[in-house]
Amino acid sequence: MVQDRCLKITTVTARDIRWPTSLGAHGSDAMHTDPDYSCVYVTIATAEGPVGYGMTFTLGRGTDIVLLAVRALKRLVEGRTTASIYERFGQFWRELTSDSQLRWIGPEKGVTHLAVAAIINALWDLWGKIRNVPVWQLLAEMEPTELVSAIDFRYIEDVITPKEAIAMLEQNKATRNERIQHLLKHGYPAYTTQIGWLGYSDDTIRALCKKYLAAGFKAFKMKVGQDLESDIKRCQLIRDEIGWENQFMVDANQTWDVPTAIDWMKRLKEFKLLWIEEPTSPDDVLGHAKIAEALREYSIGVATGEMCCNRVMFKQFMQANALEFCQIDSARIGGVNEILSVYLMANKLNIKVCPHAGGVGLCEMVQHLQMWDFCSVSSTMEGRMVEFVDQQHDQFVYPAIINEKACYVTPKAPGYSTELKSDAIAHFEYPQGSEWQRMFAEGLFKPENY
Ligand SMILES: C[C@H](O)[C@@H](O)[C@@H](O)[C@H](O)C(=O)O
Numbered sequence: 087m088v089q090d091r092c093l094k095i096t097t098v099t100a101r102d103i104r105w106p107t108s109l110g111a112h113g114s115d116a117m118h119t120d121p122d123y124s125c126v127y128v129t130i131a132t133a134e135g136p137v138g139y140g141m142t143f144t145l146g147r148g149t150d151i152v153l154l155a156v157r158a159l160k161r162l163v164e165g166r167t168t169a170s171i172y173e174r175f176g177q178f179w180r181e182l183t184s185d186s187q188l189r190w191i192g193p194e195k196g197v198t199h200l201a202v203a204a205i206i207n208a209l210w211d212l213w214g215k216i217r218n219v220p221v222w223q224l225l226a227e228m229e230p231t232e233l234v235s236a237i238d239f240r241y242i243e244d245v246i247t248p249k250e251a252i253a254m255l256e257q258n259k260a261t262r263n264e265r266i267q268h269l270l271k272h273g274y275p276a277y278t279t280q281i282g283w284l285g286y287s288d289d290t291i292r293a294l295c296k297k298y299l300a301a302g303f304k305a306f307k308m309k310v311g312q313d314l315e316s317d318i319k320r321c322q323l324i325r326d327e328i329g330w331e332n333q334f335m336v337d338a339n340q341t342w343d344v345p346t347a348i349d350w351m352k353r354l355k356e357f358k359l360l361w362i363e364e365p366t367s368p369d370d371v372l373g374h375a376k377i378a379e380a381l382r383e384y385s386i387g388v389a390t391g392e393m394c395c396n397r398v399m400f401k402q403f404m405q406a407n408a409l410e411f412c413q414i415d416s417a418r419i420g421g422v423n424e425i426l427s428v429y430l431m432a433n434k435l436n437i438k439v440c441p442h443a444g445g446v447g448l449c450e451m452v453q454h455l456q457m458w459d460f461c462s463v464s465s466t467m468e469g470r471m472v473e474f475v476d477q478q479h480d481q482f483v484y485p486a487i488i489n490e491k492a493c494y495v496t497p498k499a500p501g502y503s504t505e506l507k508s509d510a511i512a513h514f515e516y517p518q519g520s521e522w523q524r525m526f527a528e529g530l531f532k533p534e535n536y
């Protein structure tokens with residue numbers, strides 16, 4: 087095991103950062119019609135200097151509440167040494183999710199779990215910096231026993247045990263370096279949702295299809311679920327633009343009940359859709375299973391996960407054949423540690439992970455996780471791709487980059503790619519940031535609506 091430099095954590099700071107994306111309908115879907123892409127941004131400072139940055143993705147007004155939750159949890163982190171965390175990371179993760187008073191408002195779900203994700207993500211950024219490697223590489227080069235010790239296996243040992251997880255990782259070690267070389271040369275395939283936000287006009291969609299086709303993309307996702315006739319028209323419009331050889335997915339963001347999902351998707355079947363994403367409530371495991379069963383004959387898979395609240399729910403979705411594409415989200419469930427367990431279960435149960443990204447910082451973070459999966463877990467990119475949304479990347483010090491073949495370029499900077507530029511904070515911290523003050527003064531936003 088690598089002997090890390092031990093640092094003393096002095097402070098954990100949480101900030102509310104929001105971008106006015108609703109003004110351009112960026113990110114809009116059937117349920118989130120006016121999203122302002124936001125995040126709770128966590129900074130973990132150490133006495134010796136290195137700093138960890140982490141975040142969880144939120145939408146506007148929801149940010150205040152997650153901010154309070156991070157502040158309630160920070161006492162469990164401040165004053166600790168990094169060794170006391172990383173040398174027993176799984177145990178520490180359990181402590182962070184088990185505070186005997188805070189867990190009552192979870193447990194392991196909702197606002198408190200989003201707050202855990204922001205803190206945990208900052209701790210991984212810090213760990214990458216201590217070892218001077220990007221997080222994907224930190225994970226890929228970690229001894230299987232050390233990696234597995236970061237995971238809390240409570241509630242999932244009926245599907246995977248620590249021993250099986252170690253064996254799975256050991257098995258892939260011999261050929262891992264070839265895959266690292268492949269990643270460094272080619273990156274990891276992406277698909278885009280940027281063409282199909284629900285609030286975009288047909289002209290915008292047409293222009294964006296052209297733009298992303300020219301950029302090398304071969305898979306495209308569109309929002310559906312508000313109006314069937316308009317969905318049919320837009321599917322046709324997109325197929326006309328992207329042709330039939332490219333992949334096409336649709337996303338309903340939980341708007342339907344089970345029978346409606348099945349009927350609606352039967353009406354869209356002629357568009358040769360790879361998946362329907364979040365057709366119904368993110369908690370309805372058996373409902374998803376029913377939809378998956380009904381759509382199998384049309385080769386439409388069910389994708390879900392961006393709002394799946396923890397590893398236990400993922401476990402049930404997988405056990406019940408309720409999803410074909412598992413969409414882990416880097417800022418949900420309890421951050422990296424818990425997400426690792428989902429990848430291991432998915433591999434054991436033969437389910438493809440195609441992560442959710444976009445939002446704020448999700449592309450930056452999740453590329454690391456999917457690259458680790460390729461190096462150490464599934465060892466394949468077959469049928470897998472990472473979402474890419476072209477929002478807010480310019481706000482990051484180490485933004486996610488897409489190459490000319492529409493692949494994520496493998497990150498090289500130490501850490502988790504989570505640091506925001508100081509200007510981003512100065513402009514968009516809510517409500518004091520200079521951009522927010524300007525928008526209030528110009529009447530673009532009303533403070534009382536927030
Ligand atoms: C509000 C957000 O933009 C969502 O619509 C988005 O994350 C979406 O579900 C996606 O899959 O990209």
Ligand SMILES: [Mg+2]
Nearest residue numbers: 337363364392
């Ligand atoms: Mg989605």
